[in-house]
Amino acid sequence: MKWIHVNARFEADDMALAEELVAQIFFDLDLKGVVCEVPLPEPDEGFGSNALAQPDTHSISGYLPDLSTSDLLFADIKKKADALKGINVTLSTRIVDDQDWAESWKDFFFVTRITDTLVIRPSWREFEPKPGDVVIDLDPGMAFGTGTHETTAMCLALVQEQITPGASFLDVGTGSGILMIAAAKLGAGTLKGLDNDEAAVQIAGKNLEHNRISPQSFEIRCTTLDRYPHEKFDLVVANILAEVIISILPEIHSRLAPGGRAILSGIIIAWEERVKTALEDNGFTLVKTTTQGEWVALVAELV
Ligand SMILES: C[S@@+](CC[C@H](N)C(=O)[O-])C[C@H]1O[C@@H](n2cnc3c(N)ncnc32)[C@H](O)[C@@H]1O
The missing domain is CATH 3.30.70.260 (ACT domain)
Structure with a gap:
């Protein structure tokens, strides 16, 4: 065709x-x-x-x-x-x-070093890791999430910083599954992901398998957060547009375990204050703000 x-x-x-x-x-x-x-x-x-x-x-x-x-x-x-x-x-x-x-x-799409130790390797490129490197092998296909976009790069660095051993992890809008793979390789216990695009769900599943993430430890659904079961997670990540993030903050809130944190990305600077106000209105405390280019990522926890 x-x-x-x-x-x-x-x-x-x-x-x-x-x-x-x-x-x-x-x-x-x-x-x-x-x-x-x-x-x-x-x-x-x-x-x-x-x-x-x-x-x-x-x-x-x-x-x-x-x-x-x-x-x-x-x-x-x-x-x-x-x-x-x-x-x-x-x-x-x-x-x-x-x-x-x-x-x-x-x-x-090239090999990209995100932090001192976190590296994204497109599955068709060669790369010799240094001792201590955590390498994510990725073929994003038509799904978003190569690691080269600022919003994903900030999420990856924040996942590395915020994850605790054995943590339960939820990725809202998983795209290529890149953040789930990072969370798994950085020590998360259970991994759940969702995306409203069926193609992304298929691609993410393949990428997790390709990275040898045990099928028993992850689940990816084609759905939206409002239809997702009311489980509790230690770390929830959402790299979606600011408008969507604001609309799902109550859903994120109800899925955070006590002491849990949310990483919110995909926010252009012009929307930063609106998202911060919405966080306050929805019972979150802002823990951290990072910026790359025109994009902002926020870490928040329950008040
Ligand atoms: C910017 S991409 C992020 C992909 C990946 N998590 C990353 O950080 O690179 C956003 C993803 O969210 C999905 N998405 C957009 N709106 C959504 C919604 N309301 N519910 C679930 N997924 C959504 C899109 O299909 C897309 O795969």
């Missing part, structure tokens, strides 16, 4: 907000394989043949099936992109084969 690769290059004063708004257009119109391509610093030396070209501009890409209705959909993307205030979007398209697009995003 043929697909139309749609690329939206964009420029704005607030690039994080622009990324979110342009990506939302792609998600709303149900484009497949949506990825954000962000210029990254050059990968570390020593990656040798792994060091492939990186994007030099910010862009969002996605795929439409090449059907008779595709022109209408593309016109809709253009109309919505043109309506974004203060964001200059340039759209381009090209026809590709199914096999090409399923693999093309891999060129932009």
Whole structure:
């Protein structure tokens, strides 16, 4: 089958907000394989043949099936992109084969050291770990969560910092399962994850198995938190948009064990204060704030 690769290059004063708004257009119109391509610093030396070209501009890409209705959909993307205030979007398209697009995003995913000891290794790249390294082997497929996005990187570092041996862990919006794998390798006891995207649930399960996480120790469901059983967890992580986080704070609250903590990420700086106010309104105490680029991650516990 043929697909139309749609690329939206964009420029704005607030690039994080622009990324979110342009990506939302792609998600709303149900484009497949949506990825954000962000210029990254050059990968570390020593990656040798792994060091492939990186994007030099910010862009969002996605795929439409090449059907008779595709022109209408593309016109809709253009109309919505043109309506974004203060964001200059340039759209381009090209026809590709199914096999090409399923693999093309891999060129932009490298071995990434998140903390002194926590490393993400894409399953198709080679890496020689140092003594003490905790390595997450990942093939995110079409699910979000490669570790290179600031929101995920902050979550990973905070999971490493906040996890206690044997802790029960819940990942709300698990995507590729990257945070569950990190939690398992850093000593969590039981691991539960959920995502409202069935494809993510499948990919996450495969990634946990690939990392030799015992199937008895984890469970991943396709659902939302309001429909999730009322179990208690020592650590709950949610890397979702700020609006969603605010709406599920009561659900998170009721699933925290005494002394438990929540790591909340996916919050652009413009939303930081609103999330902090919502935390207070919902009976949480803020423990820590971290920032990377335009993104904020918060750690909170019950009052
Ligand atoms: C930003 S990604 C985070 C993925 C991964 N946890 C990480 O940190 O990289 C958000 C994930 O949440 C899922 N999601 C979005 N809204 C959700 C909701 N209301 N309930 C459950 N999952 C949701 C999406 O499908 C996506 O996989």
